Amino acid sequence: MQTNITDEMLLINKAAKGDSWAFEQLVNKYEARLYSVALRMCGNREDAQDCLQDAMLRIYRSLDRFKGQSAFSTWAYRITMNTCLDELRRRRSRAATSLDALLETGWDPAAETVTPEDAAISAEQRRELEAAIADLPEDMRSAIILREMHDMTYEEISEALDTNIGTVKSRISRGRERLRQLINGRPGLFGDDE
Amino acid sequence: MIENLECRRMRNRLNAYLDNELSASEKAEMERHAAECPECARMLGEYKSIHAMLGELDRDIAVPEEASRAWRAAVRDEAETRKRKGKAHTLRIAGSSIAAALVLMIGMTTVYRGLNLPSAAANNGTAGYRSELKLTADTAVPEESFAADYDDMAAAFEEPAFEFAESASMKSAFLESDGQANADAGAGSLTPVIAHSAERTIETQDLDACLDELDAIAAAYDGRFEYRRMTEPQDSGDTRKMEAVIRLPGENLEAFLDEVDTTGTVVSKAEFAEDISADYYGNTAKLATLEAQEERLNALLKEAETLEAVLDLEDKIYKVQYEKDEIEAAIADSANSTGYSGVTLTVNEVHFPQAAADTVPSLGERAGSAFRDSLRWVSLFLQDMVVALAAFWPLLILAVLVIAVICTIVHYSRKRRGRL
Ligand SMILES: [Zn+2]
Secondary structure (H helix, E strand, O other), X not given: OOOOHHHHHHHHHHHHXXXXXXXXXXXHHHHHHHHHHXXXXXXXXXXXXXXXHHHHHHHHHHHXXXXXXXXXXXXXXXXXXXXXXXXXXXXXXXXXXXXXXXXHOOOOHHHHOOOHHHOOOOHHHHHHHHHHHHHOOHHHHHHXXXXXXXXXXXXXXXXXXXXXXXXXXXXXXXXXXXXXXXXXXXXXXXXXXX | OOOOHHHXXXXXXXXXXXXXXXXXXXXXXXXXXXXXXXXXXXXXXXXXXXXXXXXXXXXXXXXXXXXXXXXXXXXXXHHHHHHHHHHHHHHHHHHHHHHHHHHHHHHHHHXXXXXXXXXXXXXXXXXXXXXXXXXXXXXXXXXXXXXXXXHHHHHHHOOHHHHHHHHHHHHHHHHHHHHHHHXXXXXXXXXXXXXXXXEEEEEEOOHHXXXXXXXXXXXXXXXXXXXXXXXXXXXXXXXXXXXXXXXXXXXXXXXXXXXXOOOOEEXXXXXXXXXXXXXXXXXXXXXXXXXXXXXXXXXXXXXOOOHHHHHHHHHHHHHHHHHHHHHHHHHHXXXXXXXXXEEEEEEEEOOXXXXXXXXXXXXXXXXXXXXXXXXXXXHHHHHHHHHHHHHHHHHHHHXXXXXXXXXXXXXXXXXXXXXX
């Protein structure tokens, strides 16, 4: 992932001046990870697609204000995360579809992702895990996604979420415990062991 | 079991374990406890299992083609609009810069003309005054300080935009100096004798009424017509024209001209001063010579003995007296000029409504002459602009600097405001 930094700066400079081709070259390697963030934050494909588009536009528009204080990837994560949180806030104010409602109307998280032969985890495990993530409170969810799924350091997460490291650590440890409880509360994943 | 110290340490280190922040011995310690304590073993297993599954969950995630296409299209759209907006923005900036520069230059030139500086003398005859009608006023006056005043007046007249405004004060200045000059005349020293003259051009639609009015005005100011001529139309396109010279007391001149100016449309005004000292003093000297000569001839005549000599002397005396008469007349004329102003007046009759094709210039001619006038006006204005530029460049540079600073500040504050 850590490709040539000077190449990246070159693309950033070009894209900041409005070169959309350079922008696409720049974000191509982050596209899937940003989509993953959007998908796990929103919990469904349609909203994830909207959030990804919004986030890309925001990144493109504010690129001329990116001064390299952090890595470009961290900055892109941060904008994407903010876009998703905005979307969730909007959705809450619409007071409409809860995740449970989505699940009941036949939402199939497993259908979102990869081909079965690549999977190191079973479709059943995947479904359980996705449902548990979706049930996490937002602050824990965002921290857990960045730490456990995107392998970001606490420092990077604190930049991406615009909070201090202590808060990030607390959210992650609480998030891990909550996730374990959520999964234990559902049959299938660990239930067999007992 | 959970109250066990070992168990509690185990729980506290779960996160550090997953984050790989523990030393090898700390890890070994945890695993040792897990082997003894099934409760802690289960918890550690679940933590490790969830951690591993989360790492796997989106490892090979593929962005749906539709989602990828959607954001790329949105970004390309945005790039297009931005390019268009950028062009429009550049055009707007360029346009407003040019407009601002024009306003600045025109304003500067106008202000410059208004300042009436000596270098502004290039503006002779800005407007295309018609010169069909002329009126001239003369006065002749010996005067000491006139020369300097006259220079000022001449300078004032070279500034056409202020010609009419200036002429009133000029006239009074020149009438005041008349009085002073008359007082000085008795001193007998060789003071200069100046003949003042002025021109007026007037148009009227009703020549007869205008002439009656002029007669009345002339009478009111003790003026008498020295010369008067009516020109009747030569062909159908012509109009009538009256030219006259009116002589009147110098102190009445200003008031007289003011009233004359109300009898019709004044198309031009001009006033001149001519130094006639040479003629005046030359004639006086010549007269003295002739008188001496006449005296000598008379003396010779008394002593003449032959008829031939008498006839010769009488002939000479006659010639001298004739010359003396002429010179005395000329001197009297100058003396007359000294106290009186001669106003020469020309009035043209115009028929504006008479739309006959031969009297009214064709559309082409009118457009042509209007175009020539405007060209002349523009060229004069541009010349003034160049001169004004030379006069104001430090202010101009200052203005440009101030504007640049303001633009920079606005630009940066806008940028900062737009930050996420
Ligand atoms: Zn234990």
